[in-house]
Amino acid sequence: MTFIRRLFAISAALLLTACSTPSPSLRLIGAAQLAGDLRVGDTRVGGLSGIDYDSVASEWLLVSDDRGVHGPTRFYRARIDYDAQEVSDVQITGMQTLVQAGGAPYARRGAPGQVADLEALRIDPLERSLWFAGEGDRAARSPMLLARAGMDGAPLAALPFPAALQIQPDVPAGGRTNAGPEGLSFSVDGQHLWLAMEGALIQDGQASAPGEGALTRLVLLDRQGRILAQYAYRLEPVQAPGRPGGYSETGIADILAIGPRRLLVIERAGRQMAHDFTFDVRLYDVDLQGATALDPDAPISAGVRPAVKRQLLGNAQLPAGWSDNYEAMTWGPRLANGHRSLVIVSDNNFTDGPSRFLVFDAGPDSAWR
16 A cells, blocks of 8 residues: 655646635545456446445445446445545445436436436435436437436436536537536535536537647536536646557546535546556646636637636556546545545446545645635
């Protein structure tokens, strides 16, 4: 197990151009992983794309982005054992199938009907229920979704996904396949939800490409799914693939609200090499205070001020060999020293690789104000 004593120091010039709020720091407590061939409840454990901590039951919930290929649409219950010095164990303790409102199962990829490519899960802090966000597929005419369930997985009424962000297969606008709602977080007061689109809407310009970033959107919703505010977020440029004709991409992977206009954002990139994929992950403290409020029904125009990003974590601060496709994060229980803990989890894309868990000491509450 490898430990980190300090993070990459952000340059003074960058701090001066960002904002006056000091950036918090993270200390890696430890890491653990689940085998890529692990099976629970007759399903293959993988594609872990969202996580939240249930403080009432003292357990973790992890949603899989499986589109019905390795098992039904589902989330897992888990135990992650750690203290301020080490991570001692990670175990999946159960599996819960998810169905649509009305009881119909979600469709398998390639079959008719609504496919649920679930990428985010949050526990409602006010009503104790589960919220999910799922990507869609333009070619399959499968829309993006926001869905709710009870803590037992029983379906509740689905919410309309914001029309301005939705896949529109018949017009050159709306969300892209595999670039939809990837991050979901309740606001600090629990009254609203933040939604992060992984990549750029079609009307907002080119998707990220080698050497170029793109503008995607951070969206504040009310509890009925209506847009209250939108802001631009600039993705980092994509690295070129390591083989001719290979694939590379970057996008937002998850978010956590840390203030009225501040978010933690995981941005991760992948590129195809000769025999596998390599991943680059960055964690940012994102300030929306000075960002331009977007018109939800209009393309992002030239000259908008995107959110300000300050990097807190990158590949250099991870354990050696642990760079991976990190797609999920949440706060965990407080440590014995009173500090917050932060847990980040990788999506193995149902390869033979492990699902990885990183646990951090996030410091006292005062560090995040």
